[in-house]
Amino acid sequence: MMKSGNGTCARCGQTLSKGGMSRHLLATLGQGEHTLLSVSSPEGPWWILAVASPEALLSDLDKLLRETWFEAAGHQSDFTIKGVHFEDSPLSGWMASSRSADVEIESVLPTGTVLTYRYDFTNTTHLHGKALGLVNGGNDHLTILARNDDVAWPCRACDNEANAVCSACGAFSCGCTDACPACGASLDQVAIPVINSPRMGIGGFRGPGEVPSGEEA
Ligand SMILES: [Zn+2]
Ligand SMILES: [Zn+2]
Ligand SMILES: [Zn+2]
Numbered sequence: 709m710m711k712s713g714n715g716t717c718a719r720c721g722q723t724l725s726k727g728g729m730s731r732h733l734l735a736t737l738g739q740g741e742h743t744l745l746s747v748s749s750p751e752g753p754w755w756i757l758a759v760a761s762p763e764a765l766l767s768d769l770d771k772l773l774r775e776t777w778f779e780a781a782g783h784q785s786d787f788t789i790k791g792v793h794f795e796d797s798p799l800s801g802w803m804a805s806s807r808s809a810d811v812e813i814e815s816v817l818p819t820g821t822v823l824t825y826r827y828d829f830t831n832t833t834h835l836h837g838k839a840l841g842l843v844n845g846g847n848d849h850l851t852i853l854a855r856n857d858d859v860a861w862p863c864r865a866c867d868n869e870a871n872a873v874c875s876a877c878g879a880f881s882c883g884c885t886d887a888c889p890a891c892g893a894s895l896d897q898v899a900i901p902v903i904n905s906p907r908m909g910i911g912g913f914r915g916p917g918e919v920p921s922g923e924e925a
Contacts, residue, residue, distance in 0.1 A: 715755065745839055863889070874890065903916075
């Protein structure tokens with residue numbers, strides 16, 4: 709099994725695809741003043757469906773994505789919505805095309821609006837997002853209602869479920885060989901854990917909140 713991409717509803721426990729979950733949440737939450745957002749990776753099975761209160765800021769979404777999927781190394785990130793860049797501390801002057809991400813999600817993402825997100829401008833992870841509709845929500849600024857379940861990736865050598873990914877070439881391994889089944893590097897040196905994140909295997913990433921090997925916090 710690989711790339712299932714199904715997720716579990718935090719409210720009722722149903723397992724659905726991202727599209728099915730979007731429809732399920734729109735139908736069961738009912739119309740309100742909170743924004744239902746989808747954020748997903750174009751490169752894999754990773755997605756999040758979250759609800760944003762009218763007060764929630766784009767910078768809150770940045771924080772949520774960092775806490776859920778990214779490391780503590782604190783790389784730069786930005787959003788692009790309708791050609792406008794939003795980032796944490798926009799430069800003034802010659803780069804004045806950027807705006808501060810401290811802006812209400814509701815005001816820049818009316819229903820149907822799409823966004824792109826970049827994390828780390830060197831080893832960039834790209835995400836796509838969309839405002840799916842206005843629904844009822846709780847008091848929190850931003851709450852994850854569903855995300856993709858852990859994905860079982862097959863070992864390149866034997867097809868058993870992998871527990872490590874090669875940081876040199878991205879191949880999966882279950883530990884049945886000492887060397888990476890794809891590039892031959894010693895797994896002692898290159899293996900990093902399989903994690904539920906579009907950042908898996910990139911830059912020595914070991915899991916949300918962890919500083920990648922070889923990088924300063
Ligand atoms: Zn549900
Ligand atoms: Zn194996
Ligand atoms: Zn390898």
